[in-house]
Amino acid sequence: MTAEPTVPGPVPAPVDHRQLLAEIDAEVRRRREEGDYPPGFERELDALFDRFAPPSVSEDFDVVLERADQHAFVDVDVPVASRIPGGTLVKKVLRRLMVWFVQHVARQVTAFASTVVRAVRLLGRRVDRLEAAVPGSDPRVLDVAASLPRPDHSGWDRTVVGLLDRTPGRVAVADCGDARLLRGLVGAGIDAYGVEPRVDLADEAAAGGLEVRADDTLAHLRAVPEGALGGLVLVDVVERRPVGDLLELADLAASRLAPGGRLVLVSATPAGRADGAGPWASDLAPFRPLHAATWERLLAERGLADLETRPGPAAGRLDPVPGDDPATEALNDRLARIDAALFGPASYVVTGVRPAP
Numbered sequence: 001m002t003a004e005p006t007v008p009g010p011v012p013a014p015v016d017h018r019q020l021l022a023e024i025d026a027e028v029r030r031r032r033e034e035g036d037y038p039p040g041f042e043r044e045l046d047a048l049f050d051r052f053a054p055p056s057v058s059e060d061f062d063v064v065l066e067r068a069d070q071h072a073f074v075d076v077d078v079p080v081a082s083r084i085p086g087g088t089l090v091k092k093v094l095r096r097l098m099v100w101f102v103q104h105v106a107r108q109v110t111a112f113a114s115t116v117v118r119a120v121r122l123l124g125r126r127v128d129r130l131e132a133a134v135p136g137s138d139p140r141v142l143d144v145a146a147s148l149p150r151p152d153h154s155g156w157d158r159t160v161v162g163l164l165d166r167t168p169g170r171v172a173v174a175d176c177g178d179a180r181l182l183r184g185l186v187g188a189g190i191d192a193y194g195v196e197p198r199v200d201l202a203d204e205a206a207a208g209g210l211e212v213r214a215d216d217t218l219a220h221l222r223a224v225p226e227g228a229l230g231g232l233v234l235v236d237v238v239e240r241r242p243v244g245d246l247l248e249l250a251d252l253a254a255s256r257l258a259p260g261g262r263l264v265l266v267s268a269t270p271a272g273r274a275d276g277a278g279p280w281a282s283d284l285a286p287f288r289p290l291h292a293a294t295w296e297r298l299l300a301e302r303g304l305a306d307l308e309t310r311p312g313p314a315a316g317r318l319d320p321v322p323g324d325d326p327a328t329e330a331l332n333d334r335l336a337r338i339d340a341a342l343f344g345p346a347s348y349v350v351t352g353v354r355p356a357p
Contacts, residue, residue: 065120072113074106150177151268153235156349157181159310160233160264161188163351168260169230174217175237179205185233186210192231195220218245221252229256235266239289246290247298254302259356263304265295268347292348304352311345 076099080091161184164171169191176182176194178201185192193211196202202214213220217237232253238246253263267289292309300307318339320332 061124065117065124068113068120069117072110072117074110074113076102076106078102150236151239151347153266153268153347154180155312156235156266156347157184159349160235160266161185161190163264163349164190164192164231164233164262167231167262169258170228171231171233172220172224172229173233173235174220175235176205176212177201177236179208179210179212181233181235182210182212183208190231218248218252221249221256224252224256226255227258227261230258230261231264232257232261233264233266238265238267238295240287242287250295250298250302254299254304254354257354259354261354263299263350263352263354265350266347267292267295267350269345271344271346292350295350296352299350299352303354305355307350307352310349310351312347312349313345 078091078095080088080095082088082091157180160181164185165188167190171185171190171192172195173182173185173192174195175198176196177198179194179196182192182194182205193213194202194205195213195215195217196205197214197216199214202212205212217234234249234253238249241249257263270288270291292311296307296309318335320335321328323329
């Protein structure tokens with residue numbers, strides 16, 4: 001007899017992870033809007049995960065290193081219990097026959113692992129000293145940065161809403177603060193949500209019916225799929241970050257925007273920031289805003305097009321001398337040039353578009 005050929009079953013279609021994530025995100029948004037997820041619920045879930053997660057996935061350096069130190073020792077006293085008849089005897093015989101070999105290997109592996117753990121501990125101490133010597137890494141200086149008054153960018157709200165009027169997708173606003181700008185975008189019919197690391201402000205905005213994620217901006221953008229955003233607004237966040245974070249922020253902004261998506265960056269100028277913070281903050285603040293020209297170059301290097309800078313009002317002003325005679329006019333002209341050179345704008349907006357491939 002010849003066997004009948006087997007008919008292969010249907011091949012399952014590959015899972016589109018982007019679509020799956022989009023469906024999950026849409027369901028979470030719907031549940032938030034219906035009030036099923038109160039403010040802080042997702043953050044409580046994250047805290048529970050961090051509490052009960054094994055040390056192997058912990059973000060705590062000391063915890064992970066302690067666990068590595070525990071695993072550095074190789075135990076050669078292998079268990080011999082067995083459910084198979086005679087299995088225990090066989091295992092005992094094998095252990096006795098091979099213990100000399102296993103001990104030799106275990107001693108070398110344990111010595112190597114202990115040396116590596118020791119080297120990592122020494123490296124960790126060097127990193128601690130390096131962080132203490134690098135401006136901006138000292139916790140006391142970071143406290144100064146956190147206590148600085150946040151500049152008022154409310155004058156740019158209408159401009160930002162106008163730039164994002166025809167955005168082809170969701171818009172993320174970071175850091176959204178009191179959600180004033182986010183509320184204006186949503187009121188203009190733009191599908192926008194906020195990212196705010198200050199938990200109290202995030203919960204307050206979420207309680208008011210807005211979608212706000214209590215998260216760090218960089219951490220949030222790392223989790224966003226490439227090309228998932230139609231627009232990205234960076235306001236205030238770029239003024240209190242080290243240069244390394246700003247470079248990563250530029251990378252993420254360029255990659256997370258969809259083709260045709262627009263980036264809008266609102267920032268104080270270095271002069272405007274120093275003018276509003278006072279001399280003590282100018283001396284002790286670890287991070288300072290970048291110039292608009294620097295952002296244009298960074299974003300152009302990352303492929304953004306149609307870059308444009310819109311300067312805000314001047315940070316200071318030299319009052320002109322009254323009078324209309326030629327000497328007074330010449331003096332006022334010189335004062336105007338000195339005013340532009342010394343002060344310049346207090347803030348600016350840089351905007352650009354990710355071009356289609």
